[in-house]
Amino acid sequence: MSDKNTHLVILAGGVGSRFWPLSSEEKPKQFLDILRCGKTLLQLTAERFANLVPKENIWVLTSARYVDFVYEQLPDIAREQVLAEPCGRNTAPPICYISWKIKKRNPRANVMVTPADHFIPDTKAFEEVMEECLSFAAETDALVTLGVKPTRPETGYGYIKADLGFASSRGHRIFRVDGFTEKPDLATAESYVQLPNYLWNSGIFVWSVSTIVNAFRVYEPTISAIFENLLPVYDTPEEQACIDRDFPKCESISVDYAIMEKAEEIFVHPVTFAWSDLGTWTALRNEVSRDEHDNAAIGENIHFFDSDHCIVHVEGKKRVVVQGLDGYVVVEKDDEILICKLSEEQRIKLFH
Numbered sequence: 001m002s003d004k005n006t007h008l009v010i011l012a013g014g015v016g017s018r019f020w021p022l023s024s025e026e027k028p029k030q031f032l033d034i035l036r037c038g039k040t041l042l043q044l045t046a047e048r049f050a051n052l053v054p055k056e057n058i059w060v061l062t063s064a065r066y067v068d069f070v071y072e073q074l075p076d077i078a079r080e081q082v083l084a085e086p087c088g089r090n091t092a093p094p095i096c097y098i099s100w101k102i103k104k105r106n107p108r109a110n111v112m113v114t115p116a117d118h119f120i121p122d123t124k125a126f127e128e129v130m131e132e133c134l135s136f137a138a139e140t141d142a143l144v145t146l147g148v149k150p151t152r153p154e155t156g157y158g159y160i161k162a163d164l165g166f167a168s169s170r171g172h173r174i175f176r177v178d179g180f181t182e183k184p185d186l187a188t189a190e191s192y193v194q195l196p197n198y199l200w201n202s203g204i205f206v207w208s209v210s211t212i213v214n215a216f217r218v219y220e221p222t223i224s225a226i227f228e229n230l231l232p233v234y235d236t237p238e239e240q241a242c243i244d245r246d247f248p249k250c251e252s253i254s255v256d257y258a259i260m261e262k263a264e265e266i267f268v269h270p271v272t273f274a275w276s277d278l279g280t281w282t283a284l285r286n287e288v289s290r291d292e293h294d295n296a297a298i299g300e301n302i303h304f305f306d307s308d309h310c311i312v313h314v315e316g317k318k319r320v321v322v323q324g325l326d327g328y329v330v331v332e333k334d335d336e337i338l339i340c341k342l343s344e345e346q347r348i349k350l351f352h
Contacts, residue, residue, distance in 0.1 A: 006134060007109050007209070008053040009098050012042055012062040012070065012116035013085055018280055020348055021336035022313060030116040031069040034284065034313075036298050041117045041278070043073050048123055049112065052130055057109075059102070060116075061085060061094040080235075086244045092258035093223055093250035096216045097243070100227040101234045102209050109209040110138050113255075115277065118204070119287050122273040129173075133206040133269050136174050143215065143260065144174065144206040147199030147268040148275045152286075153189035156279060158182045158201035158256065162268050177266040180256065199270055201256070203277065212259070219262045223250050281329040282342050285311035295322075309342070 015025045023029040030041045039047070046058065058077055060070050064084040071079060083101075085094055095113060102109050112130060120126050133144045147160045161179040168174045180201065184192065192198035216224035226246050233242045260266055276287045285296045288311075295304045299314030305323040312330040314320050322330060329345060331338040340348060 003110075003134075004054060004057070005106060005108050005110055005138075006053045007057040007059065007102050007106075007111045008049050009095065009111060009113045010042070010045055010058070010060045010116050011091060011094065011113065012060050012066065013088060013094065014115075014117065015088075018345070018348055020351065021333045021338055022331055027069065028066070028117075029278070031066065031073065034278065035119070035288065036313075040073055041119070042070070045114060045116050045118065046074055046077075048120060048126060049114070049130075051127055052134075053112070056081070059083060059098055061098060062116075063088065084240065084243075085247060087248050089247065089250045089252045090254045092216075092220060092253045092255045093226075093247060095212070095255050096220070096223050096250075097227045097247070099209055099212050099216065100224075100231060103213050104231055104234050107210060110134050111207055111209050111212065113205040115203055117278055118202070119276045119278050120273065125271070125273040129269055129271055129273075130206065132173060136168065136267070137206045137208050137211070140168075140265070141211050141214075142168075142174075142207070142265045142267045143211060143263055144267045144269060145177075145260065146202040146204045146275075147270050148202050149270060149272045150189075150193045150198065150200050153186060153193050154200065155183055155186055155189050156283075157277070159184065159189075159192055160199045160201050160268050162197045162199060162270060164197045164270075168267060174267050174269050177260075177268050180261050182256075199268060200275070202271075202275060203256075205255070205260075211265075215259050215263050220253075220258045223253075223258070226250060281311055281313075281331075281345050284313075285329075285342070311342070 012030050015028050019029045023032055033040050055076055059081050061083045062070055064086055067082050067084050070082045137144050159181040160177055163176045163178050230242050233239050276283050278284055288296045290296045293308045296311040300317050301319040302312045303321045307322050307325045309327045310325050314332045327342045329340050329342050
């Protein structure tokens with residue numbers, strides 16, 4: 001199914017501090033086997049796209065301090081396909097950088113962009129959707145995103161308002177986007193769940209390289225000019241030094257704000273398969289198997305008594321017994337233990 005014109009961009013630069021003590025700025029969640037399945041989230045992401053893109057067309061953008069993790073976990077990817085960001089600038093600058101780099105190599109390229117830390121267990125359904133999006137993007141000037149049918153009123157996700165009245169003529173399951181909403185309050189999220197045309201914004205994108213480059217030229221000309229001016233040094237020994245010099249000049253802005261909310265030809269493919277950005281312990285609990293009391297155990301020797309709606313994550317073979325808790329996260333790693341109400345887990349970043 002892979003095509004030489006298809007490229008994959010994996011964004012792997014996030015610090016993942018919300019999963020402390022399991023993750024840290026030294027080793028964020030995308031480089032951890034957080035599901036205890038024998039593979040890290042980065043490895044699962046690369047495998048998800050394995051049938052869609054040649055391995056020589058896979059690009060990983062990450063912080064300079066994380067490149068060794070990428071080399072170690074994706075040994076089949078050439079080192080020149082791992083691009084080091086000298087500092088964090090959200091998602092728009094790295095996407096603009098790699099878009100110009102790909103365009104220099106292949107102006108006819110079609111590009112898929114994905115975060116490194118999402119969870120999508122149904123790979124076959126995912127492949128079918130991505131193939132349809134690639135075909136649509138190759139034939140149009142559209143910027144396409146995946147929209148997930150909400151299963152609960154989630155305030156931590158962005159939402160897409162889709163025009164489901166008219167499907168595109170080229171892709172019968174792809175619809176025009178009417179608008180975006182960032183992380184609504186609970187009452188608004190509850191209303192969105194009841195409406196068929198509101199979808200979670202997955203942060204997974206598909207477009208032709210010419211379309212995204214032109215969009216940056218129009219909507220973010222300053223960022224675009226920085227990376228367009230570096231065209232002569234791409235794929236030369238001078239590239240990294242020039243990126244280190246010019247990348248910090250970019251505004252820190254997401255591609256959603258920079259491009260998706262401004263451009264006109266924005267389309268969404270609604271999907272119903274399971275998806276999570278695994279951004280919180282609650283999100284992780286929702287995606288793994290749970291007992292009859294809604295407790296999730298990620299570890300080998302965990303026991304619950306008189307407890308409900310909890311998640312316990314333990315490394316190694318330590319025995320852990322939890323009694324009398326309702327709605328808590330318990331995490332053990334090395335010499336650190338976290339016990340926190342799931343309803344207050346947004347405060348975890350204050351604990352370390």
